[in-house]
Amino acid sequence: MNLNPNQLTDYANTFVKALIDYSPKIISAFVILFVGLYTIRLINRFIRKIMIKRDLDPTLTKFLADILLWILRVLLFVTFISKLGIETSSFVAILGAMGLAVGLSLQGSLSNFAGGMLIILFKPFKAGHTIEAQGVIGTVSEIQIFVTKLITANNQTIFVPNGSLSNGTIINYSLQGYRRADLTIAISYDTNIKKAKDIITTVLNSNPKILKTPSAEVSVKNLTDNAIxxxxxPWANNEDFGVVFSETLESCKLAFDTAGIVIQPYVRESSKANS
Incomplete structure (x- = not known):
């Protein structure tokens, strides 16, 4: 199709007129966009400073700030396209449908997300605490939104889903600041119980890492067929617990050797019955 010069001129004039008529909307929309992005950045920084001053958990601070950032960005985008004259009702409906579809397909992830929120808000543990949960023991390295990262004693990294973690039993070994070691030492029936207890008490009192309050205990736990x-x-601070545990066993063995007391070997009832 051939266009004559008059038609081209008419098209050009129509385009220029439409551009002139529409340019205020375009300019105002982009002004709103750039000013909005700058304002959102300032608001985000301001909110982060407030939460840091209030000593909120760093993970919660970052998460809430990021959520606020994206909510404000979505609102700004809707305002931007609305200013351009684009109908926003259909866009909002599409977003709602997409949100529903994503929610149904990510039920497990949403459960972990909710669990992460509960952990961050109620704080049954925090980074640096040693916990036992879901059959694993480790030191909390990081609390993320969907998983909690644990570092085990042999430096393995375990990621525990927050959904199952928040709904299960959690043993926090660090929350109280100190722990009790529960040790069992077996002696023969020929051994003087009071003498053995006095030796153990001396060992406990000579270890500076063992707390004086609460005081350590030495008592008869059980009388089996072959041993007392x-x-x-003993009680110890969390950072000394492992050392106290091993030092107590070692020192008691050495003290018993010096006193001529023999530690009774442990005999399983099953092996005894089979003999």
């Missing part, structure tokens, strides 16, 4: 079991329960 003594319960040894």
């Amino acid at each position: 079991q003594l319960a040894v329960r």
